[in-house]
Amino acid sequence: MSPQDHRRWEDDLATWMLGALEDPGSKRFERHLARCERCRTDLRWLRPAVDALPASVTQIAPPPRLRGRLLGIVRTEVRRGASADRRESWLSRLAVPRPAIAALGAAALIGAGVTGYALRGGTESSTFQARSSREAPRAHGELVVQGDAGTLSAGGLPRLDRREVFQAWVREGGKLEPSTVFVPGPGGSATATIPGVEGADQVMVTREPRGGSEHPSTDAVLRANL
Amino acid sequence: MPLVSRKDPEAFEVFYDRHGGAAYSLAHRIVGDPATAEDVTQEAFLSIWRSKARYDRTRGSVRAWTLGIVRNRAIDALRREGGRAPKLDLDDEAALEREPAPERTEAEALRRETARQVRGALGGLPSEQSQVIELAYFGGFTHSEIAKMLGMPLGTVKGRMRLGLEKIRARFAEGLAE
Numbered sequence: 054m055s056p057q058d059h060r061r062w063e064d065d066l067a068t069w070m071l072g073a074l075e076d077p078g079s080k081r082f083e084r085h086l087a088r089c090e091r092c093r094t095d096l097r098w099l100r101p102a103v104d105a106l107p108a109s110v111t112q113i114a115p116p117p118r119l120r121g122r123l124l125g126i127v128r129t130e131v132r133r134g135a136s137a138d139r140r141e142s143w144l145s146r147l148a149v150p151r152p153a154i155a156a157l158g159a160a161a162l163i164g165a166g167v168t169g170y171a172l173r174g175g176t177e178s179s180t181f182q183a184r185s186s187r188e189a190p191r192a193h194g195e196l197v198v199q200g201d202a203g204t205l206s207a208g209g210l211p212r213l214d215r216r217e218v219f220q221a222w223v224r225e226g227g228k229l230e231p232s233t234v235f236v237p238g239p240g241g242s243a244t245a246t247i248p249g250v251e252g253a254d255q256v257m258v259t260r261e262p263r264g265g266s267e268h269p270s271t272d273a274v275l276r277a278n279l
Numbered sequence: 280m281p282l283v284s285r286k287d288p289e290a291f292e293v294f295y296d297r298h299g300g301a302a303y304s305l306a307h308r309i310v311g312d313p314a315t316a317e318d319v320t321q322e323a324f325l326s327i328w329r330s331k332a333r334y335d336r337t338r339g340s341v342r343a344w345t346l347g348i349v350r351n352r353a354i355d356a357l358r359r360e361g362g363r364a365p366k367l368d369l370d371d372e373a374a375l376e377r378e379p380a381p382e383r384t385e386a387e388a389l390r391r392e393t394a395r396q397v398r399g400a401l402g403g404l405p406s407e408q409s410q411v412i413e414l415a416y417f418g419g420f421t422h423s424e425i426a427k428m429l430g431m432p433l434g435t436v437k438g439r440m441r442l443g444l445e446k447i448r449a450r451f452a453e454g455l456a457e
Contacts, residue, residue: 063441064434064437066441067437068422068440068441072354072416073420073421073422073440074421075422101448102445102448104339104340104342105397107301107346108394109400110304110305110307111308113300113303115299115302116313119321126325127288127291127325127328131288234318263318
């Protein structure tokens with residue numbers, strides 16, 4: 054390939070590195086890159102220029118609450134993961150066939166007042182109704198827990214101010230951990246994934262400033278007792 | 280990174296302290312709104328945590344990899360909200376003035392100095408080159424969108440991107456901010 058012929062690939066390389074090359078050109082370039090040592094050399098050479106672009110922006114300190122919320126979420130997930138591992142280990146020591154364990158689990162959950170139960174691909178899912186509050190009397194919701202994660206489907210949620218979000222909270226043993234933030238659609242309905250709900254006592258939803266909070270700043274609009 | 284990928288919260292804390300500021304600053308630059316920048320930064324760090332951090336050292340530094348994830352999330356947020364890069368100027372001192380007084384740590388000072396130097400390298404480009412680079416990287420526009428917006432051929436847009444990146448790289452090779 055002559056240097057002139059190769060020039061178009063060099064232009065594509067820069068455009069691709071900036072994330073601006075559209076398909077099918079992007080895929081075509083990636084195929085070329087896989088077999089062109091010259092382009093890979095150019096890529097290694099130019100990479101520091103692209104990597105430096107984020108450093109050109111004015112450095113702004115993130116709000117401290119973001120750190121607190123992130124660390125709260127990861128610690129909760131680790132704690133829940135550890136307790137799930139312990140439970141798994143305990144169940145495996147029983148040496149009972151899995152369907153039997155599932156049946157035992159179902160009986161226990163129904164006995165505890167769970168409103169729904171299903172088997173999907175061998176994994177139990179449990180459904181809990183969320184209760185509204187005086188803050189949002191028309192709100193309703195359902196929390197489906199499968200494994201360690203819950204999916205909250207809510208409707209009738211009140212309208213939010215532009216600078217507000219709904220935030221889910223997971224309560225376990227008197228300790229409340231911040232979780233997912235979400236914004237409902239125009240009709241007041243929303244679906245949110247809430248990690249780390251296994252072993253929790255309650256999931257609740259509050260209105261919070263956009264970006265979420267470390268501690269609830271308003272009363273709950275929905276509560277689901279698990 | 281290996282500790283983060285092994286789900287060690289203390290390692291994640293260190294990881295966030297090291298890269299959270301740069302991540303939030305980049306997100307803020309792209310989406311132009313503190314609350315959305317906060318959401319984007321949170322989404323990006325949780326995705327790294329939950330995906331067990333598939334970092335590939337052959338593809339650059341941890342910071343570049345992390346900021347690549349933040350950029351993609353921020354561009355997604357921008358597209359979701361139907362907005363685009365709020366402005367194209369290289370400096371953002373107004374945003375800085377709105378911030379509480381930063382901790383004057385050595386790392387903070389170094390980051391600000393690096394930012395100043397890289398802005399200098401970008402600012403030293405002919406405006407037609409810095410413009411296409413900014414529209415692509417911070418605005419999330421594709422090369423054909425940029426060509427349409429600026430009324431120029433696709434090849435010209437790509438060529439300006441290449442020339443601009445090559446000039447920035449050449450400045451680094453001379454010893455600036457590397």
